[in-house]
Amino acid sequence: MAIQRTFSIIKPDATKRNLTGAINAKIEAAGLRIIAQKRIHMTKAQAETFYGVHRERPFFGELCEFMVSEPVVVQVLEGENAIAKYRDVMGATDPAEAADGTIRKDFALSKGENSVHGSDAPETAAEEIAYFFSGLELVG
Ligand code: DAT
Ligand code: MG
Numbered sequence: 001m002a003i004q005r006t007f008s009i010i011k012p013d014a015t016k017r018n019l020t021g022a023i024n025a026k027i028e029a030a031g032l033r034i035i036a037q038k039r040i041h042m043t044k045a046q047a048e049t050f051y052g053v054h055r056e057r058p059f060f061g062e063l064c065e066f067m068v069s070e071p072v073v074v075q076v077l078e079g080e081n082a083i084a085k086y087r088d089v090m091g092a093t094d095p096a097e098a099a100d101g102t103i104r105k106d107f108a109l110s111k112g113e114n115s116v117h118g119s120d121a122p123e124t125a126a127e128e129i130a131y132f133f134s135g136l137e138l139v140g
Pocket of ligand 2: 118120
């Protein structure tokens with residue numbers, strides 16, 4: 001497996017509880033390198049575009065409200081098999097189903113307020129990275 005890049009968000013429930021460092025510690029312990037990181041307060045339009053694939057789902061409105069409720073930390077992670085590896089570090093969407101030691105098991109509050117986002121495929125990773133970062137901001 002080659003070196004990949006994936007896109008991550010430390011979500012409002014986690015930034016609000018000062019968990020950025022604890023989440024980054026799990027990311028780095030897994031061998032993923034944080035090659036770009038910034039704290040932003042997403043606009044409603046950005047949240048709706050970012051989660052556009054879920055537009056028809058019943059939780060879409062609630063999800064977008066949540067994403068703009070507090071600042072978030074957006075990141076680019078690099079490493080061997082980074083996309084799947086970060087999904088493993090994150091754990092299942094629903095913290096009740098997440099494996100021990102994962103970010104969501106340890107920190108998530110609910111299926112909606114679940115502390116982190118991670119890209120699910122190479123195409124979405126590339127799109128999501130480009131949506132929030134310029135090439136110059138990625139320092140690998
Ligand atoms: P993931 O974040 O694990 O990739 P997803 O892409 O299916 O999960 O959904 C995106 C986000 O939407 C998820 O992190 C939290 C929210 N969400 C998903 N399913 C939900 C549900 N049944 N109720 C409330 N929020 C939900
Ligand atoms: Mg997803």
